[in-house]
Amino acid sequence: MLALPLFSILLFSLSTSINGLSIDLDLVHRDSPLSPSYNSSSSFTDLTRNVRLRSLTRSKRLILQTDILQPVIIQGQGITLGEYLVKIHIGSPPLETWAIADSGSDLIWVQCLPCHTCYPQNSPIFNPSTSSTYKIVSCHSKACAFFPKGYYGGCGNSKQCRYQYGYGAGTTSGDLGRDMFSFGGNDDKGSLLLFGCGRDNTGVFSSKSSGIVGLGAGPLSLVSQLGSEIGYIFSYCLVPYFSNYTGKLKLGKEAKISRSHRAVSSTPFITGGATNSNYLITLEGVTVGNKTVKTSPKREGNTIIDSGGTWFFMEPRFYTKVEALIKESIGVEEVKNASDLFKLCYSNKHDESIINKFPDLVVHFKGGADLHLKSDPNLLFPQDDLICLAIIPQEDDGSGILFDYGNVLQVNFQVEYDLEAKKISFAPATCSKLN
Template sequence: MKMNTKASTLSPTLVFLIFLHLSWVSSRNIISNNSGENGLTFDLIHRDSPLSPFYNPSNTPSIRLRNAFQRSFSRASFFKKNSFATNNTIQSDIFPIPGEYLMKISIGTPPVEILAIADTGSDLTWTQCEPCINCFQQSTPLFDSNKSSTYKTVGCNAEECASITSSCVGGNICEYQMSYGDQSHTIGDLAFEKFTLPCTSGNNVDIPNVVFGCGHDNGGTFNNYTSGIIGLGGGAISIINQLDNEINGKFSYCLIPIALDSSISNVTSHINFGSSAIVFGPNVVSTPLIKMDPSTFYYLNLEGVSVGNMMVEFKSSKTGSSYAAVDGQGNIIIDSGTTLTLLPNNFYTNLVSTLVNMINATKKDDPSGTFGLCYESEGGIIDAPKIVAHFTDADLELSPSSMFAQVEEGLVCLTIVPAEDIAIFGNLAQANFLIGYDLVANKVSFLPTDCTKY
């Protein structure tokens, strides 16, 4: 591993602000409001979209949905306490094969395009790099930092190095080490580099001196269609917090439930930063964002779920569990990378019992044994009661098509499943909401939105 001493003489913030001014003058896709914040919007590509390299046109919506559900169960294991960092490793929570949403970005000068997993449950952004000691097969060329004029390794005494599990190599190069719950891993140099992001207008935005991992030793269950991860978590080294001065801690996304509808081929989900991420309007509801350890994950407080006129009170996991709420707060993780919604066993049982009493349809067992509550349905729809998730200060009416999905012909199942010691508000439940995160005000806002038209 090597050290490249090329560096800008200007601070990252000053360079960024100069760039923003020049970009505005040349009418590039940087939007400023009266407060001076900057707004950016980018595409999020669902892994089952025709725009994704993972897309299999022979798969039916039911097959895509089944596959996404299986990934949810695997991903949940990465949020458990025994998946967290030890003294020797830093654990990530992302399910590495292959993630639900992808982003195209370019790194370096000249820019090299990569396709990476966009994940609100991970902090460090990384990609495979030359020279590669041990890398998983990748369909596109690896990033070669020797060919970039803007690459610079992070020193061992730098604040960025101290924020992750690392060691010092080559005299003064910060080497990060990250392992995953399935024994996958990435090891490499922590570095600064210019990132180029493609805005939805077709123009590009350059962001200098982004801290990322240049992975020289990567292995396990990663897929060759992607080359790494874009970390959108709440930790110090995530992209969100690295750009805090520019975006003021704001980002939002609008997710299309593309796994449910194969006809959606010419639209994508979107992710916004800065002023473009502000969620406003008369129908917006907001709930506190609870800060907990680890800071990577975004915690909310779920007070209960109502079915029709019946309220099922939510209670945190058993005392001493990995995710027991602190003072009754922060009992569920909102996660874009998990398709299903996972709830603790006792609460799930009470919720299902309430649903069964209110649904007039023929119950049917799921042949795969995946789902606990299924019904016969000729058109993929049942007459389900209104389901509302009650977060602190925010009531969300959940779409019937998101709560009961057709998993095979003539069979619809509840997309909420039981889990031990963990609760996750998944992306099916989040679909067709514009969801805004404000890490300064510590809140998450929801606005019902047709994300195919957003």
């Protein structure tokens, strides 16, 4: 049976050093007994099918009409909400709750009372009126100006800054506020952070979490707000799905990959997307066996990399060439039209043969970041009685982003984001053993 990538809950362990704040998080599967959405009756088949169904919420950027602001662009190419959760404490006294951790968006937000429209969550909904440290943010403040003008922030009929964000899985709107957030429990002094107090929240936020903690490059993200305290650096390392071990997400000095690691490589990133918070890197080609398919050298930032995306989405013509090389190497008859998502699948009765025959596959990013992927767990995904290629064709949505490098491809790599140096580094790792 194939191991699967970890879609996880993040459990915080926080410490402060003389060099600044250091946050060390354990990564645990979202469907584990530790999860607020844990369902003990779900079978292995149920879980793998649910991963596929959640990934179908992947949305192109759309225009959404609203009655409180001007048209809003939906966040996140490749976003699959509800895969990673983080335990946070908000307010004074602190309320413990869970939120989705998402490197593909920037806003931190939670559902708030009074809530006009809320989806189910397993912890109490935050009530800002009970927090002695909660402060409203004026619509004329510098903080409100962090929202791209005309899209996300504004006054509406109130003097308080209002927002509306959309995702592939749903939307949230409400008030921008400021309150204490802590990540290590009641003993942590915490940090005053800007966040969205969501009064109207709809969609398929299937993790039953309270909201989202954005890790993107925009000014409202957790990474940007903690800023110099963590050196503008974070990293994560994902273990295979259903592993009995934990992976890691780190912010601060300890997030850096040791430069003594012989296989570490880096690629520059640029920012983009509706809030300029997405991390965009440049895919130069993919080598299958001894043959390389190259991208157009003129397309800088053609790939979004994101902990929220799942699969490797490719521009269709590029995908067709890569798929042909893989099929040629495997030489086993595929099952056609097997899924509404996967395009290349095989009967799982051939799984050992296919894993053994699967060609060496190397992804080439600008700057010499050559990532050697393994068929299991990076490239093959179980689905019912099939095993399917975790690479999928996807039409360009007009944004110029032709590829989406999801978290399945990042399993057992430590991935470091350095926002000041504007680079992302990779190192192969046994993530279950990363300290």
